[in-house]
Amino acid sequence: MVEETFLTDxxxxxxxxxxxxxxxxxxxxxxxxxxxxxxxxxxxxxxLKCFPRDRAVIINxxxxxxxxxPEIVAGASIDDGRHASKLYALRTLHSxxxxxxxxxxPGTALRTIVAASELLRAKACVVLSPESTTIEPDWIQRxxxxxxxxxxxxxxxxxxxxxxxxxxMRNLLYPMTRAIYGYGIREPYASxxxxxxxxxxxxxxxxxxxxxxxxxxxxxxxxxxxxxxxxRICQSFLGTKVHLDPSAGDLxxxxxxxxGVLFSSLxxxxxxxxxxxxxxxxxxxxxxSELVLEPVQVNLKRLxxxxxxxxxxxxxxxxxxxxPATLTELQTIARSKDGNFNYSAELWAKTVYEFxxxxxxxxxxxxxxxxxxxxxxxxxxxxFVLENRDSSAEEIEKNVESLCREFERLKPYLxxxxxxxx
Amino acid sequence: MRxxxxxxxxxVMQELARGFAHYLPRLIVMLIIAFxxxxxxxxxxxxxxxxxxxxxxxxxxxxxxxxxxLKQAALPSSTELLSRFVFWxxxxxxxxxxxxxxxxxxxxEHVSRFxxxxxxxxxxxxxxxxxxxxxxxxxxxxxxxxxNANFRSPRVLSISIRFILIIFVFSMVFEELGIADQTMxxxxxxxxxxxxxxxxxxFGLGGKDLARDFLEKRLVSGRxxxxxxxxxxx
Numbered sequence: 001m002v003e004e005t006f007l008t009d010x011x012x013x014x015x016x017x018x019x020x021x022x023x024x025x026x027x028x029x030x031x032x033x034x035x036x037x038x039x040x041x042x043x044x045x046x047x048l049k050c051f052p053r054d055r056a057v058i059i060n061x062x063x064x065x066x067x068x069x070p071e072i073v074a075g076a077s078i079d080d081g082r083h084a085s086k087l088y089a090l091r092t093l094h095s096x097x098x099x100x101x102x103x104x105x106p107g108t109a110l111r112t113i114v115a116a117s118e119l120l121r122a123k124a125c126v127v128l129s130p131e132s133t134t135i136e137p138d139w140i141q142r143x144x145x146x147x148x149x150x151x152x153x154x155x156x157x158x159x160x161x162x163x164x165x166x167x168x169m170r171n172l173l174y175p176m177t178r179a180i181y182g183y184g185i186r187e188p189y190a191s192x193x194x195x196x197x198x199x200x201x202x203x204x205x206x207x208x209x210x211x212x213x214x215x216x217x218x219x220x221x222x223x224x225x226x227x228x229x230x231x232r233i234c235q236s237f238l239g240t241k242v243h244l245d246p247s248a249g250d251l252x253x254x255x256x257x258x259x260g261v262l263f264s265s266l267x268x269x270x271x272x273x274x275x276x277x278x279x280x281x282x283x284x285x286x287x288x289s290e291l292v293l294e295p296v297q298v299n300l301k302r303l304x305x306x307x308x309x310x311x312x313x314x315x316x317x318x319x320x321x322x323x324p325a326t327l328t329e330l331q332t333i334a335r336s337k338d339g340n341f342n343y344s345a346e347l348w349a350k351t352v353y354e355f356x357x358x359x360x361x362x363x364x365x366x367x368x369x370x371x372x373x374x375x376x377x378x379x380x381x382x383x384f385v386l387e388n389r390d391s392s393a394e395e396i397e398k399n400v401e402s403l404c405r406e407f408e409r410l411k412p413y414l415x416x417x418x419x420x421x422x
Numbered sequence: 423m424r425x426x427x428x429x430x431x432x433x434v435m436q437e438l439a440r441g442f443a444h445y446l447p448r449l450i451v452m453l454i455i456a457f458x459x460x461x462x463x464x465x466x467x468x469x470x471x472x473x474x475x476x477x478x479x480x481x482x483x484x485x486x487x488x489x490x491x492l493k494q495a496a497l498p499s500s501t502e503l504l505s506r507f508v509f510w511x512x513x514x515x516x517x518x519x520x521x522x523x524x525x526x527x528x529x530x531e532h533v534s535r536f537x538x539x540x541x542x543x544x545x546x547x548x549x550x551x552x553x554x555x556x557x558x559x560x561x562x563x564x565x566x567x568x569x570n571a572n573f574r575s576p577r578v579l580s581i582s583i584r585f586i587l588i589i590f591v592f593s594m595v596f597e598e599l600g601i602a603d604q605t606m607x608x609x610x611x612x613x614x615x616x617x618x619x620x621x622x623x624x625f626g627l628g629g630k631d632l633a634r635d636f637l638e639k640r641l642v643s644g645r646x647x648x649x650x651x652x653x654x655x656x
Contacts, residue, residue, distance in 0.1 A: 168655035
């Protein structure tokens with residue numbers, strides 16, 4: 001049940017005016033006037049094209065934009081029978097904006113969307129990123145239809161990416177989620193996804209919303225909730241993903257939002273994941289992955305230097321987190337010449353598991369543990385780039401699959417360090 | 423003559439016996455208080471040790487850096503040391519309380535001073551412990567931030583922060599204990615100013631190339647590197 005004090009009176013009044021809906025489109029924003037236009041147009045076109053007979057609403061939780069973003073979203077309403085893009089709407093598409101604060105808080109934004117979805121009894125709810133300028137009307141259908149028509153509870157995206165983009169996803173989140181929970185979800189941290197009404201209700205009531213994980217990365221928590229609640233999950237290929245947000249390249253923040261939340265989810269779900277052996281594939285609508293192989297300039301020397309200096313400077317910190325054997329191996333790699341640099345899949349999986357166990361035991365501040373992973377991830381990135389410089393898409397897929405299997409093979413090692421590490 | 427001596431001796435013996443009879447109960451009371459104090463202090467030590475173990479005090483102590491110091495000084499663990507300290511403070515308190523029952527002139531004042539000093543001692547210890555913990559936390563935070571931002575000499579930055587915070591903590595501890603508080607305040611001021619001046623001179627003279635590199639990297643080549651590393655991790 002939605003807390004009475006959480007949503008503003010004005011927002012509740014607007015929701016009451018809308019009444020029940022079939023589909024809800026959530027669009028959290030903060031000063032996105034430059035990019036929101038194509039997204040709103042795609043939503044309109046997507047609804048008109050694929051859901052013209054269904055009752056739909058756009059919910060826009062805004063973090064105090066001062067560039068007119070909420071006004072642009074509010075202008076996305078379509079009256080009954082209005083002609084738009086050569087298509088006719090048979091129902092009114094409502095669009096409601098509400099200001100939830102003056103600073104972006106992903107947790108509050110998603111909570112607003114999920115609460116509205118429950119109040120309006122939406123059968124399906126899709127959340128979109130306001131920065132997805134490459135969005136196409138079909139994305140709405142590809143995300144919503146599996147929930148709306150095929151009774152799935154969570155639809156996560158699959159994007160067309162450059163072979164060296166999304167490396168945190170391919171080297172840590174995907175392999176670890178797959179090994180831990182047994183679900184092969186390519187994008188466990190998704191900025192675009194769709195959920196069913198029952199998952200929305202469950203998520204709204206079960207999550208505490210006060211802890212750090214829910215505040216900074218509700219998307220990751222939602223995926224974990226869907227997995228642990230044994231909801232029906234599928235993946236849908238959308239298209240090219242672009243990152244316009246400069247903070248998207250902030251590795252420390254990305255680590256906190258992803259690895260930190262994934263490690264945190266292990267605490268409360270130990271009884272569930274500790275018994276999982278192997279993994280099973282999650283249904284995919286469309287291609288499993290598409291990689292762009294265009295050459296790109298990567299500063300390998302800088303990556304190597306940052307890894308080596310990280311290993312040297314953070315040695316006292318690593319002594320609290322890693323086993324002596326792992327630390328010695330990392331120090332050996334840090335001393336190796338450029339051509340011989342190889343942070344193997346096995347060592348990387350062991351490193352990640354030792355970090356997860358140390359995070360569980362809180363051997364030092366949990367945030368410091370996550371920050372200490374950053375130089376090591378740079379080392380793994382360097383190895384990945386070196387290994388796949390001239391590889392084809394199939395070869396890269398094979399390498400990622402091999403990494404996943406290494407994470408699965410070493411899962412008993414995680415259980416060992418989880419239980420016995422002091 | 424003989425009778426007088428015997429009478430005097432008898433009187434002295436009687437007075438001694440009277441005095442001893444008057445004093446003996448107080449002595450017994452003192453011994454009882456000391457014994458009860460020992461039992462209570464031992465009990466307190468056991469309870470405190472258990473609480474500290476349950477609350478993982480040793481880990482906090484390790485984070486504060488005190489475990490390392492204690493090891494170097496060949497002292498017991500922080501949990502054991504604190505438990506023993508509380509035991510001795512409690513028992514000495516009870517013994518002094520017992521001694522005050524004896525009614526020895528002038529001792530009462532010292533005993534009351536001791537009890538008045540105890541709260542300040544505890545506050546000083548708490549300041550010291552949490553101060554060292556904060557120094558360790560912030561120096562590690564600075565080290566991680568500097569390493570991830572690819573700053574040069576991150577460990578120097580981290581050690582400087584730790585050093586300044588420890589000086590600050592010790593000046594607070596001495597002020598709380600009332601030990602040479604004015605001297606400590608002045609010493610802290612002088613040390614802090616010296617460190618800041620040293621850093622300013624070192625950066626201005628010795629590190630002018632570093633400063634130029636830093637600014638160039640931030641304002642000129644930083645753009646180039648950012649362009650090269652545009653790959654998004656997510």
